[in-house]
Amino acid sequence: xxxxxxxxxxxxxxxRTHYAEAKDWQMRELFAADPARFSRFSIEAxxxxxxxxxxxxxxxxxxxxxxxxxxxxxxxxxxxxxxxxKINATEHRAVLHTALRAPATGTLVVDxxxxxxxxxxxxxxxxxxxxxxxxxxxxxxxxxxxTDIVNIGIGGSDLGPEMACRALRPYVHPRxxxxxxxxxxxxxxxxxxxxxxxxxxxFVVASKTFTTRETMMNAQSARSWFLRGxxxxxxxxxxxxxxxxTAAVREFGIDTDNMFPFWDWVGGRYSIxxxxxxxxxxxxxxxxxxxxxxxxxxxxxxxxxxxxEKNMPVIMALIxxxxxxxxxxxxxxxxxxHQDMNRLATYLQQLEMESNGKRVAxxxxxxxVATCPIIWGNVGxxxxxxxxxxxxxxxxxxxxxxxxxxxxDHDFPGHHAVLLANCFxxxxxxxxGKTADEVRTEMRAQNTPQAEIEALLPHRxxxxxxxxxxxVMDALTPATLGALIAxxxxxxxxxxxxxxxxxxxxxxxxxxxxxxxxxxxxxxxxPDPQAHDSSTNALIARARDALRGS
Ligand SMILES: O=P(O)(O)OC[C@H]1O[C@H](O)[C@H](O)[C@@H](O)[C@@H]1O
Numbered sequence: 001x002x003x004x005x006x007x008x009x010x011x012x013x014x015x016r017t018h019y020a021e022a023k024d025w026q027m028r029e030l031f032a033a034d035p036a037r038f039s040r041f042s043i044e045a046x047x048x049x050x051x052x053x054x055x056x057x058x059x060x061x062x063x064x065x066x067x068x069x070x071x072x073x074x075x076x077x078x079x080x081x082x083x084x085x086k087i088n089a090t091e092h093r094a095v096l097h098t099a100l101r102a103p104a105t106g107t108l109v110v111d112x113x114x115x116x117x118x119x120x121x122x123x124x125x126x127x128x129x130x131x132x133x134x135x136x137x138x139x140x141x142x143x144x145x146x147t148d149i150v151n152i153g154i155g156g157s158d159l160g161p162e163m164a165c166r167a168l169r170p171y172v173h174p175r176x177x178x179x180x181x182x183x184x185x186x187x188x189x190x191x192x193x194x195x196x197x198x199x200x201x202x203f204v205v206a207s208k209t210f211t212t213r214e215t216m217m218n219a220q221s222a223r224s225w226f227l228r229g230x231x232x233x234x235x236x237x238x239x240x241x242x243x244x245x246t247a248a249v250r251e252f253g254i255d256t257d258n259m260f261p262f263w264d265w266v267g268g269r270y271s272i273x274x275x276x277x278x279x280x281x282x283x284x285x286x287x288x289x290x291x292x293x294x295x296x297x298x299x300x301x302x303x304x305x306x307x308x309e310k311n312m313p314v315i316m317a318l319i320x321x322x323x324x325x326x327x328x329x330x331x332x333x334x335x336x337x338h339q340d341m342n343r344l345a346t347y348l349q350q351l352e353m354e355s356n357g358k359r360v361a362x363x364x365x366x367x368x369v370a371t372c373p374i375i376w377g378n379v380g381x382x383x384x385x386x387x388x389x390x391x392x393x394x395x396x397x398x399x400x401x402x403x404x405x406x407x408x409d410h411d412f413p414g415h416h417a418v419l420l421a422n423c424f425x426x427x428x429x430x431x432x433g434k435t436a437d438e439v440r441t442e443m444r445a446q447n448t449p450q451a452e453i454e455a456l457l458p459h460r461x462x463x464x465x466x467x468x469x470x471x472v473m474d475a476l477t478p479a480t481l482g483a484l485i486a487x488x489x490x491x492x493x494x495x496x497x498x499x500x501x502x503x504x505x506x507x508x509x510x511x512x513x514x515x516x517x518x519x520x521x522x523x524x525x526x527p528d529p530q531a532h533d534s535s536t537n538a539l540i541a542r543a544r545d546a547l548r549g550s
Pocket of ligand 1 (some may be wrong): 153154156157206207208209210211212215268269352506509
């Protein structure tokens, strides 16, 4: 079915007209004119405060943006997703990661499956298994408790569990060390295997398809390493699998009793809530994992129940579209002011860019608007000393998502006030900038000679008027982390609906994989110069020489 292009909607036209005026607004003036701006443009839900007042918006902007969301059918699409309709049209699949965090009381039937019953049956198995490992009842082949858990997976089967295990570091069991191996590069596995002992290690092989080359290779190599000093019969105590593909797990040699299933209606980048979250349950305990799910569920309820005008994911999505499609921002920087969130930006890269990095609409027609911006970032304070220069004074305007947690989980005096001060100051500085007059006054107070003041003026002024969002939580807990991730998931969903794309496929990833397969066979077998350009041929020839020599 053909759908109307975003740019053809009346709401988009109205926004274009509005933008002609908005493009010259100065946020400083907007703040000065309205003392209630913060309360007007902030929302609280599911333990998060979302302050979007430092964007170039007014009430009129928000009315037009919300009208756009209505015109694009955000509410209907949202309801269709939650109801299990096959909204992933190119793969004929439902999109039901929200069912993974819903309470056991509901019934949701998809293709004759009672989804909620199956979800909770697997959760119970995860609870039993993680309890046994954590309590030391699950013993390795020499009757010792597990000390090291090695998750082998990539993409959605790696980024979520690693991000969450790091973010929830204070909750991790003191006996357990968590490791994550994803790269086909053998150095990744090598580094981890040097740090673990075959008697006390548990490998979690995580792959939705159980065919992903990197993961299968790492799992095979881990298995061979293990069998150097152990017997096949020892494997079940040290290898478990998470997958949707039972046959492939069995073929790999993992007992399907030690397999935790999930389903094709869970996209890889949305799978942290499924059995893919097992490392999180192992590390922090099943009760904490349940709180993580409950935090996400609280955000789901908010997304379902709150009117669009006060709906955090909807507003966040609309602000993103306003910056992307009207102000032309090409990237968004993620700046968590929390060291334990140091994998968040990487996680969000997959969530956002694999979901919305598309250039055709769901009906296959080319889009005439830009879609997902480039997502990047790092923990805020470290970013300040690396790339914030560009954010303040560079030629591109990059909106920033600041994320702060008010209560620390350590007792070093002074640190947290410094951290929060930096976070809030950066957001203020992006908004306010520093005018030439302010620089002059400041430099005169430092007795700088007039000629030097004038020479340095262009370098020391800040244009400001640069947008940012601020997300604040009381503390980084399993629940607030769950709510935060669900917030971003729903934001991505709403943006997909606004742009009219399918956020749930990833055909773009396949092409390189197929080419790699044919080059791999040429590197170790017979080269086929007809198949490539001169650059690729030369690179293959060079690598063949090196591989022969090694
Ligand atoms: O879990 P797996 O089937 O091994 O897939 C791992 C990853 O592989 C692909 O590259 C997809 O683009 C990702 O969405 C997925 O998360």
